[in-house]
Amino acid sequence: MAEHLLAIDDVAEDFEDILNWAIEFKKMWKSDDEIARNFFPLADMAVGSIYEKPSTRTRVSFEVGINRLGGYPLTLLKNDIQLGKSETVADTANVLSRFLGAITYRCFAHADVAELAANSSVPVLNALSDKHHPCQAAADLMTVLEHFPNRSELKVCWVGDGNNVLHDLMLACGMLGIDFAYAYPEGYEPAADVVSRAEDFADHHGSKMQGYNDPAKAVTDSNVIYTDVFVSMGEEGLKDKMSDFDGFQVNMKLLENADENWKFMHCLPAHRGDEVTDEVMDHKNSIVFDQAENRMWAQMSLMAYLVDNGAWSAMGDMMGVGM
Numbered sequence: 001m002a003e004h005l006l007a008i009d010d011v012a013e014d015f016e017d018i019l020n021w022a023i024e025f026k027k028m029w030k031s032d033d034e035i036a037r038n039f040f041p042l043a044d045m046a047v048g049s050i051y052e053k054p055s056t057r058t059r060v061s062f063e064v065g066i067n068r069l070g071g072y073p074l075t076l077l078k079n080d081i082q083l084g085k086s087e088t089v090a091d092t093a094n095v096l097s098r099f100l101g102a103i104t105y106r107c108f109a110h111a112d113v114a115e116l117a118a119n120s121s122v123p124v125l126n127a128l129s130d131k132h133h134p135c136q137a138a139a140d141l142m143t144v145l146e147h148f149p150n151r152s153e154l155k156v157c158w159v160g161d162g163n164n165v166l167h168d169l170m171l172a173c174g175m176l177g178i179d180f181a182y183a184y185p186e187g188y189e190p191a192a193d194v195v196s197r198a199e200d201f202a203d204h205h206g207s208k209m210q211g212y213n214d215p216a217k218a219v220t221d222s223n224v225i226y227t228d229v230f231v232s233m234g235e236e237g238l239k240d241k242m243s244d245f246d247g248f249q250v251n252m253k254l255l256e257n258a259d260e261n262w263k264f265m266h267c268l269p270a271h272r273g274d275e276v277t278d279e280v281m282d283h284k285n286s287i288v289f290d291q292a293e294n295r296m297w298a299q300m301s302l303m304a305y306l307v308d309n310g311a312w313s314a315m316g317d318m319m320g321v322g323m
């Protein structure tokens with residue numbers, strides 16, 4: 001049982017159960033099931049969320065999700081707290097642990113969320129760092145499983161930067177034994193240590209994990225095509241980066257190589273006209289808003305799992321999701 005969620009492979013052991021729990025709980029909640037509507041594992045608990053960068057989906061999905069699980073969400077914006085000005089990450093972790101039942105943290109340097117976790121006595125969830133975005137990957141794979149419940153022979157493909165979102169997506173696909181291809185321009189490959197972890201998972205499941213510099217080759221016969229912005233938060237100074245991504249836009253021409261029933265995914269926010277065209281974003285096969293909604297359900301499952309008060313497994317037993 002993981003103590004914290006810094007990268008998605010921290011919950012490798014129970015990942016499939018976490019996703020199935022989220023899928024079942026979402027269905028029950030939406031059908032007004034009384035048990036789901038009265039499931040409050042975070043009762044009497046405040047959950048604090050620190051943001052060093054802007055957020056729409058992460059902030060709203062955590063605030064609403066914490067509330068639905070009976071907890072009290074506390075959003076802590078960087079400019080309003082002492083962290084990074086007169087207080088260290090470690091001291092902040094020690095203080096917040098005295099008040100909160102869990103902490104979520106969106107930061108620049110991944111080392112900061114790791115340090116927060118190392119000094120926190122309550123679960124810490126990485127709400128995006130420069131290296132990982134595990135909450136996004138949980139929502140992404142939940143969405144993939146909803147749309148492809150029979151995932152045999154499924155191929156997921158990434159086109160774009162070797163960034164935080166790709167890192168957790170490739171780990172998550174490896175963890176579920178889903179074939180994964182990723183295309184990136186030379187010089188923008190994903191981090192070698194993450195690729196190695198993802199390949200180990202894929203090898204264990206006998207699934208494929210393959211990198212390409214040619215987007216058309218990666219996309220060939222893919223069922224899911226995923227992209228993200230070419231310039232991430234914190235990289236705004238890298239003015240020349242955009243031009244290195246010529247040919248990596250997800251458009252209808254590129255999708256001619258995909259399976260005819262392709263689905264398009266994007267973590268959002270999307271820069272329409274850069275990494276993806278309007279035509280693809282607004283296509284009937286685009287499932288980007290399902291993904292956005294699933295941030296909340298996946299995070300509810302992750303929070304109930306990480307607070308480890310028995311409620312998650314009791315609810316799982318009741319839903320018939322093997323724990």
Ligand code: CP
Binds near residue numbers: 054056128
């Ligand atoms: N996908 C995602 O993390 O979105 P926000 O930056 O709006 O939270």
Ligand code: NVA
Binds near residue numbers: 128165228234267269
């Ligand atoms: N790669 C993007 C993801 C935003 C949700 C970033 O880090 O800015």
